Each structure stands twice: as C-alpha cells, then as structure tokens.
Amino acid sequence: MPYKKIKEGLWADYSKKKTNIKKRLSEFKKKGKASNEEIFEELAFCILTANASAKMGIRSIDAIKDKIHTGTAEEISKSIKGKHRFWRIRPAFIYETREYIKEEFGNNIKKMLGSFNDPYELRDFLAANKRIKGIGYKESSHFLRNIGRKGYAILDKHIINCLYEFKVIEENKRPSKRSEYLERETQMKNFSESIEIDIDELDLLLWSRQTGEILK
DNA sequence: CCGACAAGGTCTACC
DNA sequence: TGGTAGACCTTGTCG
Numbered sequence: 669m670p671y672k673k674i675k676e677g678l679w680a681d682y683s684k685k686k687t688n689i690k691k692r693l694s695e696f697k698k699k700g701k702a703s704n705e706e707i708f709e710e711l712a713f714c715i716l717t718a719n720a721s722a723k724m725g726i727r728s729i730d731a732i733k734d735k736i737h738t739g740t741a742e743e744i745s746k747s748i749k750g751k752h753r754f755w756r757i758r759p760a761f762i763y764e765t766r767e768y769i770k771e772e773f774g775n776n777i778k779k780m781l782g783s784f785n786d787p788y789e790l791r792d793f794l795a796a797n798k799r800i801k802g803i804g805y806k807e808s809s810h811f812l813r814n815i816g817r818k819g820y821a822i823l824d825k826h827i828i829n830c831l832y833e834f835k836v837i838e839e840n841k842r843p844s845k846r847s848e849y850l851e852r853e854t855q856m857k858n859f860s861e862s863i864e865i866d867i868d869e870l871d872l873l874l875w876s877r878q879t880g881e882i883l884k
Numbered sequence: 885c886c887g888a889c890a891a892g893g894t895c896t897a898c899c
Numbered sequence: 900t901g902g903t904a905g906a907c908c909t910t911g912t913c914g
Contacts (some may be wrong), residue, residue, distance in 0.1 A: 674892095
C-alpha cells in the first residue's frame with residue numbers, strides 16, 4: 669500500500685478515536701501522580717501482561733491487588749491461579765521486584781524513577797536491571813507510558829506487525845536486543861512525525877486497530 | 885467435539 | 900561474551 673493511502677487511512681481512524689485516545693493518555697498522566705502503591709501496581713500489571721492477553725493482565729491485577737504489597741510470592745500465586753497463564757513464575761517476579769525496590773529505595777518507587785534525568789537511561793535501567801524481573805524493553809516502555817511518560821515506542825507484536833505492513837520496518841520480528849529495539853523505535857518515531865500523529869497516540873491507535881479496543 | 889494455535893515477552897541455560 | 904533455543908502455562912477461540 670502506498671504511503672499516502674496509509675496516512676489517509678490512519679487519519680480517518682484517528683479522527684474517530686481521537687477523543688478516546690486523548691482521554692486514555694490523560695489517565696496515564698494522572699496515574700503518574702498517584703501513590704507509590706498505585707505505581708507499583710502498574711509495574712506489576714506490566715510484569716503480568718508479557719505474552720499474556722491484555723484481559724488476562726487486567727483480570728489478574730485485580731485479583732492480587734491486596735496481596736502484592738505485603739504478600740509472599742506463594743500468596744500472590746494462590747490468588748492468581750486460574751486467572752493467569754504463568755501463575756507460578758510471574759508472582760515470583762513481582763515479589764522479587766518489590767523486595768528490590770524496598771531494599772534499594774525504601775519502597776519508594778517514585779524516588780527510583782526520579783533518580784534519572786534522561787528518559788532513555790531510566791528505561792535502560794528498568795530493562796537491564798536483573799532484580800526488576802519480567803521487565804524488558806517492551807514492558808519497560810509500556811510501564812513508563814502507563815504512568816504518563818511520553819515519547820517511548822511500545823514495540824509489541826501488534827505494533828511490529830503494523831509497522832511491517834506499512835513498510836516502516838523491514839522485518840516482521842520482535843526486537844530481541846537493545847540495539848534492535850532502539851533502531852525500530854527510531855523508525856516508528858520518524859514515521860509518526862511524517863504522518864503527523866504523536867507517537868503515544870499512534871501506539872494506541874495501531875493497537876486498537878488490531879484488537880478493536882483502547883485498553884492499557 | 886476436537887486439535888491447533890494464539891495470547892502487549894522475558895528469563896535461564898547452554899553453546 | 901554474545902547469541903539463541905526452550906521454558907514458563909492455561910484458557911479461549913477458530914476451523
């Protein structure tokens with residue numbers, strides 16, 4: 669499909685969904701100003717969504733909200749069984765991440781996030797940290813976006829698919845390392861600039877085209 | 885009804 | 900040391 673058609677198609681869709689998209693983004697912004705507990709819950713949500721369905725993630729986080737701040741990995745695991753594919757390992761990830769933030773930052777996740785000036789250094793930190801478990805580049809970007817940080821590409825299966833169809837990227841393959849992630853992120857940014865749709869809005873737009881919904 | 889396959893990736897072990 | 904299979908795991912959906 670020629671570039672011009674793609675741009676027109678996206679804009680037609682964007683005009684319809686614009687209100688919902690903006691609304692969702694303002695919710696993300698608001699979340700960023702919430703308590704340490706709520707922000708940690710958002711991080712836990714992202715740990716849960718990796719290679720699980722979005723609905724599974726939402727359903728699961730609701731089930732364990734009362735357990736994730738104080739419960740053991742086993743307790744979290746018990747609450748999530750039957751609601752999530754990876755009911756044994758993901759609670760362990762959440763637990764380990766929580767204990768790390770407790771040890772290093774006195775349970776103050778906002779302090780942790782605030783200790784970086786550069787947004788990409790912050791993401792590198794989250795993605796590369798071996799004690800922040802279950803969070804790679806995609807989920808790190810997802811998390812930061814969900815707490816109102818802007819400008820990151822969230823390169824999941826759906827977005828990669830779209831970008832490939834649009835010929836923005838050359839391979840229909842999820843990035844498996846940092847350099848690939850950054851490269852495709854730049855390509856998506858260039859595309860978003862050229863069609864004049866903000867990258868954060870473009871992410872929600874493309875995702876909604878694949879799934880029919882504007883979730884998180 | 886049943887087999888195949890997908891579901892917002894990341895971690896670990898091994899070469 | 901840098902890269903890549905295999906593990907994680909179950910449920911819903913589609914032919």
